[in-house]
Amino acid sequence: MNRKFQFILLFGALLLPVVLEAQQAASLAELKQKAAADIDGMQTFTQQMVDQIFSFSELGFQEFETSRYITGILEKNGFQVQRGVAGIPTAWVATYGTGKPVIAYITDLDCIPRASQKPGVAYHDPIVAGAPGHGEGHNSGMAVNVTAALVLKKLMAEHHLAGTIKIFPGVAEELLGSKAFYVRAGLFKDVDIVLGSHVESEFSTAYGTGNGEWSGLVSVQYFFHGKAAHAASAPWEGRSALDAVELMDTGWDFRREHIRPAQRSHRVIINGGDQPNVVPSEAAVWYYFRELDYKHIKELYDLGNTIADSAAKMTGTTVDHKLVGSAWPPFYNKVIAEAQQKNIESVGMPKWSEADQTLAKALQKEIGAKAEGLKEKVEPLVEPVKNPTGGGSDDVGDISWNVPMVYMMYPANIPNLPGHSWPNAVAMATPIAHKGSTAGAKVQALTALDFLLQPQLVQAAWDYFRNVQTKDVHYETFLGPEDKPAIEMNKEKMEKFVPELKKFYYDPARYKTYLEQLGIQYPTVKPKS
Numbered sequence: 001m002n003r004k005f006q007f008i009l010l011f012g013a014l015l016l017p018v019v020l021e022a023q024q025a026a027s028l029a030e031l032k033q034k035a036a037a038d039i040d041g042m043q044t045f046t047q048q049m050v051d052q053i054f055s056f057s058e059l060g061f062q063e064f065e066t067s068r069y070i071t072g073i074l075e076k077n078g079f080q081v082q083r084g085v086a087g088i089p090t091a092w093v094a095t096y097g098t099g100k101p102v103i104a105y106i107t108d109l110d111c112i113p114r115a116s117q118k119p120g121v122a123y124h125d126p127i128v129a130g131a132p133g134h135g136e137g138h139n140s141g142m143a144v145n146v147t148a149a150l151v152l153k154k155l156m157a158e159h160h161l162a163g164t165i166k167i168f169p170g171v172a173e174e175l176l177g178s179k180a181f182y183v184r185a186g187l188f189k190d191v192d193i194v195l196g197s198h199v200e201s202e203f204s205t206a207y208g209t210g211n212g213e214w215s216g217l218v219s220v221q222y223f224f225h226g227k228a229a230h231a232a233s234a235p236w237e238g239r240s241a242l243d244a245v246e247l248m249d250t251g252w253d254f255r256r257e258h259i260r261p262a263q264r265s266h267r268v269i270i271n272g273g274d275q276p277n278v279v280p281s282e283a284a285v286w287y288y289f290r291e292l293d294y295k296h297i298k299e300l301y302d303l304g305n306t307i308a309d310s311a312a313k314m315t316g317t318t319v320d321h322k323l324v325g326s327a328w329p330p331f332y333n334k335v336i337a338e339a340q341q342k343n344i345e346s347v348g349m350p351k352w353s354e355a356d357q358t359l360a361k362a363l364q365k366e367i368g369a370k371a372e373g374l375k376e377k378v379e380p381l382v383e384p385v386k387n388p389t390g391g392g393s394d395d396v397g398d399i400s401w402n403v404p405m406v407y408m409m410y411p412a413n414i415p416n417l418p419g420h421s422w423p424n425a426v427a428m429a430t431p432i433a434h435k436g437s438t439a440g441a442k443v444q445a446l447t448a449l450d451f452l453l454q455p456q457l458v459q460a461a462w463d464y465f466r467n468v469q470t471k472d473v474h475y476e477t478f479l480g481p482e483d484k485p486a487i488e489m490n491k492e493k494m495e496k497f498v499p500e501l502k503k504f505y506y507d508p509a510r511y512k513t514y515l516e517q518l519g520i521q522y523p524t525v526k527p528k529s
């Protein structure tokens, strides 16, 4: 080999990676541009999904219509669907592509009891009185993730990109009822990156424990068993299960003062007996025990069991308990969050119309909140706070301790609302939700492209997961070996309302939008007094 040739070879070898990287960077930018344009072209599809799922209004574990509808779309588009995963009839996994990396999308799809509400109407006006409704906005998440996945699929096929996309439904999120079972069933074993999405009024992402307003929890039902008797003629023959429930509740409330303030616990009595002249032989109470970490949640759970046993002893009844939900406090991946933040900034907030702002302000005024309308700017990356306060929970927490994960908040709802009630449903089948979901879909697609095309980024996310996040904390499930998904929950409630709700299912073949189908003027606000 002569020296000149040797030099050319060496020079070429040095240059090649530079050239390749430049090419790849260019094509990543191009692909991102194409993805965003394609998602803009799918606005009608996204809107129809948002509206359709809104109209189904299904409670946790009863998302049968919703799941049938979404898996139908995915199968029609070449995804393979596995149904009934983790022992949950309404759960499924949809898969497209082959090989690494495996990128998973997840988002919730269940709704809230008694939150039925006409969309676009800035005061309480249910579609079906007393019925469940999307008073959290979970109807929009699948529109976000499926729109992104379909566009991604097309780009992967056209550009021969290796990798796999998976889509998971957040079944029964409102009950914190599914993800620990998904993890136990090994559904995330081969997954490299999880991109979760959740409805919000802002556009943001976080890493670590984020704003600190998240708790983990166990959700437990206590069933007391006593002895029935005539409550007037022979009460001494009876043993009241309701007395036990009341004593447990009183006991918990006294003890609450001596538990560290980070706890949050709340309950509803799900069975208080039948009628006053019968000593209640059966009664039940349902507790959520929330805390900031596994150890403290476990302590609350143990304490709850002790107090329940004590109440049973005091009343001569017996008690057994059933875990119906659990969630680790979430922890999000810094590498993915930083990549995602750039995409949030490049996509930017939706352009709100005057009608959107009018609806938002009128609703805020109606419920006595600050009437500042919709947000106009994306949020900076949310970094972990020093002193987390705790707050709500989400069972994606369990996933976040098994795979590098982030949870994008996309701007599809109105700020300053109370959550888990009808006001949070008002915007959820209007242009506010439609535009916010399109924006969210773009970020989901762009972030997936970042990881599909840059294997070093996948590696970096795992390095953070292994060397920072799980260095000292190891995931342990709250589930006991006998615990099963509470798939019978909400069955009666849904059976009661489905015949009424069915009359209002959205029909996209006949109406452009759900607002049009319901004959709602957008926005409908109270006249100024």
Ligand SMILES: [Zn+2]
Pocket (backbone or CB within 6 Å): 108, 136, 138, 173, 198
């Ligand atoms: Zn939610």
